[in-house]
Amino acid sequence: MANPSMVDPKIFESLQTKIDEDAEAREQIRAILQTLERQGKTTQSVLSRVHSTPAAHLSPVISSAEKSIIDEIASVKSLAEIASKSPYYKYNGMWSRDVQNVIFAILFCGWLGGMGTSDAGKLLTIEEVGKVLDVPVNLKDQDAFHISIEEYLQALITLIEELARLAINSVTLGDYQQPLQISQFVKDLHAGFQILNLKNDSLRRRSDSIKYNVKKIEDIVYDLSLRNLIPKAEAPSS
Amino acid sequence: MSNELPMMPAKRNHDGVEKESESRVSPFMPMFEVFRNELDEHHDRRERIIKASRDITAASKKIVRSLKNDIPSKIESETQERAAAMNKQFLSIAPDLTGINAWRYQRQISGGIQEYMEAISFETYLRQQTLITIEDARKTLPEGIDLTSDDYVLGIFDLVGELMRFAITTMATTGSLPRSKGSDGERDVLMDLRSLRTSFEALNTTSCGGTGLGKDVEKKMEVMKTCVEKVETAVYGMIIRGRERPKGWVPDLGNDRGAVESY
Missing domain, CATH: 1.20.58.190 (Translin; domain 1)
Structure with missing residues (x-):
């Protein structure tokens, strides 16, 4: 220059x-x-x-x-x-x-x-x-x-979504035991998520979906129990 | 709705199948407790850094405002006080930014660092009429605080806005551009602004398209060009009508100044 x-x-x-x-x-x-x-x-x-x-x-x-x-x-x-x-x-x-x-x-x-x-x-x-x-x-x-912990937790939320879908489909396949097992499992995870102090981030937004999935699965269990379709002999393994 | 623990003993059960399950604690609780602690620590660190970054931004802005060509001793000592306070801020978050966490909170600290870069580069310019190097800028930061080259570049973009204000204020008060005599001959601030502009324009950032740097550079590039052109226009005005102008006349800086300050 x-x-x-x-x-x-x-x-x-x-x-x-x-x-x-x-x-x-x-x-x-x-x-x-x-x-x-x-x-x-x-x-x-x-x-x-x-x-x-x-x-x-x-x-x-x-x-x-x-x-x-x-x-x-x-x-x-x-x-x-x-x-x-x-x-x-x-x-x-x-x-x-x-x-x-x-x-x-x-x-x-x-x-x-x-x-x-x-x-x-x-x-x-x-x-x-x-x-x-x-x-x-x-x-x-x-x-x-x-x-990272965040990645694991995000994957857990995806797992919960997937299991909610599986709960419905297992009924279609004639498996009335599976929804009970899923219900307990997802509830246990939900209890875990509830003690986390999430800030306003993507984890927070996605974790809000857990309670809807818990409800979805509970509804399936309710439908089954209402019709006496829940297998009585075996308790859900957990 | 679904808090598992404290509930009345009589509860809906699915035909007796889940009799004990309601009173049991989720087996995943210990795992989630670990996660909770980790996330809490993370959020605390993040908030401390955001706060420090804000304070550093405010202090840097104040320093820039008070810096003038000949720095009077009163302002000089004020500036030093502010710099010392800022140093403390940096030191207070240095432990939060060590090792792997240096980049983790980059987005939170980067605003403060860029503002700091602007202040320190302006000060260096006023004292030496040179552009501070990234190495020298790094040396002014306390140990443990990293200066990324992205923050360096973005801070230097903002320096152009400061130099514009400096050039125009000096012209208004003294009737001529600030000049400097270096070892390499005499220059004025417009020449310096132009060489900054040339350097910025030569920088090839097409590769950082989707990244934060890419977007910021695009915005700041426009503001930077406008700043240089404003000084050029002001110099033109000074030459055309220089002697007709009443003393103390200040050229209209327009609304773009806001844009310069906010980014």
């Missing part, structure tokens, strides 16, 4: 470098997320079959879901590797939704009796989900990829 300048050109050069590096990091993450999103849809469509499959024939559906989840786990692993090069919270908004979907798939599959849980109706803890995904959970003293 002909004129002397107040701006050291190096300043803007290094800013540009930084901007380009950030763009590159986002690009790498986005590439993995595309795969993860596609795999998520596959898993979702497999798990959808649960709604039309009698409990007795569930195991092929579960093992097929597990297979699909294994693909997702591999993607999460490469995501964790790439993402851990940058500060976790810098980009976590990019993958949070996809990771929530993976967690949900694992929770639902686990609840159905897959993912190494022996019985149906079990809730995998955040630590167990972390073990399945082979990533840390709720990291505080180290800046690396992990599963």
